[in-house]
Amino acid sequence: MSIIIGIDIGGSTTKIVGVQDGAIITPMLVRATDPVASLFGAFGKFIDGNNLPLNSVEQIMITGVGASYIGRPIYGLPTAKVEEFLANGLGGLFLTGLSHAIIVSMGTGTALVEASEDSIKHIGGTGIGGGTILGLSSRMLNIRDIELVIKAAEGGDLSNVDLMVGDLTKDLLPGLPPYTTASNFGRISDVATTGDIALGIINLVLQTIGMTAIFAVRGTGVNNVALIGNLSVMPQCKDVFEILRRLFSVDFIIPNNAEYATAVGAALAYPLGKQYVRVEGF
Numbered sequence: 001m002s003i004i005i006g007i008d009i010g011g012s013t014t015k016i017v018g019v020q021d022g023a024i025i026t027p028m029l030v031r032a033t034d035p036v037a038s039l040f041g042a043f044g045k046f047i048d049g050n051n052l053p054l055n056s057v058e059q060i061m062i063t064g065v066g067a068s069y070i071g072r073p074i075y076g077l078p079t080a081k082v083e084e085f086l087a088n089g090l091g092g093l094f095l096t097g098l099s100h101a102i103i104v105s106m107g108t109g110t111a112l113v114e115a116s117e118d119s120i121k122h123i124g125g126t127g128i129g130g131g132t133i134l135g136l137s138s139r140m141l142n143i144r145d146i147e148l149v150i151k152a153a154e155g156g157d158l159s160n161v162d163l164m165v166g167d168l169t170k171d172l173l174p175g176l177p178p179y180t181t182a183s184n185f186g187r188i189s190d191v192a193t194t195g196d197i198a199l200g201i202i203n204l205v206l207q208t209i210g211m212t213a214i215f216a217v218r219g220t221g222v223n224n225v226a227l228i229g230n231l232s233v234m235p236q237c238k239d240v241f242e243i244l245r246r247l248f249s250v251d252f253i254i255p256n257n258a259e260y261a262t263a264v265g266a267a268l269a270y271p272l273g274k275q276y277v278r279v280e281g282f
Helices: 035-049 065-069 084-096 128-143 146-153 196-222 235-248 258-269
Strands: 003-009 013-020 024-031 057-063 080-081 100-106 109-115 120-126 182-183 224-228 252-253
Touching: 003 035, 003 065, 003 252, 003 258, 013 258, 024 035, 024 084, 024 258, 035 057, 035 120, 035 252, 057 258, 084 100, 084 120, 084 224, 084 252, 100 258, 109 196, 120 196, 128 146, 146 196, 146 224, 146 235, 196 224, 196 235, 224 258, 235 252
Parallel strands: 003 057, 057 080, 100 224, 224 252
Antiparallel strands: 003 013, 013 024, 100 109, 109 120
16 A cells, blocks of 8 residues: 655754555654755655555655755655645644644744645744754753753743742732743742753743744634644643643644644645645656
């Protein structure tokens, strides 16, 4: 039975999935700084891990910033490029089962698309993302591995870093509970630990992304927000977005396989007949 392979070639990771009869097969991730090396590494790992002969692959669909480096078909197989925002929208809707949503792709930076069954359009974004976490943690903590930052943050205490509304006033402010952040890093103290600062950095990035999504919701009237990309599976993500949900009554959804949504969307573009560009070569 033929299989369609979707590959999302990012700045630091490449994700690959198979789609067969509308079902996702064996999502995999490879880390590499070189986009071509990461693509072939991911493809080889996927083919070998699933014992797939090359002739079982009907189509390869690639997307992401690294797709621009691919100038010929992969191993001579039919290969095409899918615009990343389209892949974000298709993947986000498929994984959530929604028919209309704001899709927030949280990677090195953050991109937002409004996606429905009829149209997918890019509505904006921010340079805040995983790259921000790595940059700040490198300077502030001398930690350059995202997994180590996440691990350190698990024991962090935001009260040693952030200024809360409750720190400023004893009065109850409408719509702003005492635990609401008044200033990120506005209360950093000499006793702040590595874990406190790591959590503060992650919280700063996730809150900024969340508020960007909330402003998008208010501009479009769509109340469902699907969170996809690498940051969506960070353990701190659920807590941050749950607080934002309570404050602003926006439905934030983190679907299963959220980090692979763009690769899934790339693969789906082929059977759905969406726009793509064939890679020609020899």
